[in-house]
Amino acid sequence: MLETLLLRKGVVRAACAAFLITAACAAPGFGAALPAPGTTPTAASATHPLHDGLRMFFIDVEGGQATLFVTPAGRSLLIDTGWPGNAGRDADRIVSAAQAAGLTRIDAVLITHYHTDHVGGVPQLAARFPIGMFLDHGPDREFNDPATVAGWNAYQKLLSSGKYGHRIMRPGELLPGWNAPGAPRATVLSADGVLIGNPLPGAGATNPFCGAADGKRPADVPANDTTENARSLGILIEWGKLRILDLGDLTWDKERPLVCPVNKVGKVDLLIVSHHGFEQSSSPALVDAVAPRVAIMDNGARKGGSPRVLGVVAGAPSKPALWQLHFSQEGGPAHNTEPAHIANLHDGEGDAANRIEATATADGTITVKKTGTADAATVYRPSPLAAQPR
Numbered sequence: 197m198l199e200t201l202l203l204r205k206g207v208v209r210a211a212c213a214a215f216l217i218t219a220a221c222a223a224p225g226f227g228a229a230l231p232a233p234g235t236t237p238t239a240a241s242a243t244h245p246l247h248d249g250l251r252m253f254f255i256d257v258e259g260g261q262a263t264l265f266v267t268p269a270g271r272s273l274l275i276d277t278g279w280p281g282n283a284g285r286d287a288d289r290i291v292s293a294a295q296a297a298g299l300t301r302i303d304a305v306l307i308t309h310y311h312t313d314h315v316g317g318v319p320q321l322a323a324r325f326p327i328g329m330f331l332d333h334g335p336d337r338e339f340n341d342p343a344t345v346a347g348w349n350a351y352q353k354l355l356s357s358g359k360y361g362h363r364i365m366r367p368g369e370l371l372p373g374w375n376a377p378g379a380p381r382a383t384v385l386s387a388d389g390v391l392i393g394n395p396l397p398g399a400g401a402t403n404p405f406c407g408a409a410d411g412k413r414p415a416d417v418p419a420n421d422t423t424e425n426a427r428s429l430g431i432l433i434e435w436g437k438l439r440i441l442d443l444g445d446l447t448w449d450k451e452r453p454l455v456c457p458v459n460k461v462g463k464v465d466l467l468i469v470s471h472h473g474f475e476q477s478s479s480p481a482l483v484d485a486v487a488p489r490v491a492i493m494d495n496g497a498r499k500g501g502s503p504r505v506l507g508v509v510a511g512a513p514s515k516p517a518l519w520q521l522h523f524s525q526e527g528g529p530a531h532n533t534e535p536a537h538i539a540n541l542h543d544g545e546g547d548a549a550n551r552i553e554a555t556a557t558a559d560g561t562i563t564v565k566k567t568g569t570a571d572a573a574t575v576y577r578p579s580p581l582a583a584q585p586r
């Protein structure tokens with residue numbers, strides 16, 4: 197298995213090399229000087245200034261989710277708020293990222309579902325930073341988990357203050373403010389256990405990865421997940437040729453009807469690996485079919501990053517470059533991605549809470565770097581194959 201994975205990683209590197217440039221635009225100028233296609237990246241080739249890209253901040257909340265998007269027009273969207281407690285640790289990290297993005301307010305906070313690693317940080321964040329509105333999938337559906345109920349109640353208390361906008365989202369709807377012509381748009385694919393009914397425009401091809409080999413559900417994965425995970429509010433962001441998929445913690449049983457027997461989503465450029473890389477999500481039928489070029493996993497050192505999912509991503513036919521927020525202790529050296537693509541290599545006192553930051557442009561170019569290092573950013577250019585039908 198080790199040899200197989202190492203071989204796969206070697207193939208990944210070789211395959212990516214044709215469309216990958218290690219940029220000379222390292223910090224502090226990251227994103228400020230993306231070169232035009234076909235040119236050698238230099239600090240002087242400022243053809244794509246930072247504000248021309250869709251910026252993404254993958255914030256380390258130790259195995260929860262907190263992902264900040266900022267459009268070229270400055271509209272901000274935070275997906276989830278990390279954990280409660282810890283003296284506001286996760287809220288402080290989100291505020292740090294928002295300030296790094298130059299924000300004075302987060303326009304919308306999207307709560308994928310009501311598990312405590314997603315909704316838990318809401319009160320602490322709201323106490324620290326202005327928020328415009330909240331988006332969610334509607335009422336909590338998991339009543340037998342005290343932490344989930346506590347998170348839901350605290351969220352409802354905040355909403356009842358009347359200080360914030362609030363909208364329940366349904367599959368097929370566009371997120372408020374993410375629908376302007378020529379700007380990034382965000383479409384809801386899943387909410388409260390309901391999925392889009394029809395394929396997205398350009399999608400709908402038969403998925404060859406739904407067969408017995410790829411589609412066989414592991415014994416430890418529920419056939420019908422009854423937790424809030426399966427209720428996750430999942431979205432697809434589209435901007436020109438660029439497509440970014442975030443399904444929260446959506447589980448196998450909901451992934452399958454989304455991509456089998458036909459792939460209703462189509463292919464994506466960037467996959468935010470579902471559920472922190474836990475093996476209850478990321479069926480090969482999904483990961484293989486959406487065929488990401490870049491995958492980013494918001495795992496903690498000891499939460500998520502399951503060997504099986506690390507293997508699914510590494511073995512996907514699209515050979516995505518995988519970045520992780522943490523070295524997964526469960527994954528170990530045999531399964532984690534290469535150290536240069538891991539924001540936090542150490543557990544415990546050595547955990548620096550580094551972020552992964554990315555900038556993407558409408559032509560499908562994605563630039564990724566991790567904070568806390570002088571490592572150069574890496575630029576992933578779209579393959580000519582990306583012009584093929586979804």
Ligand SMILES: [Zn+2]
Pocket residue numbers: 259260261311313314445471472
């Ligand atoms: Zn989670």
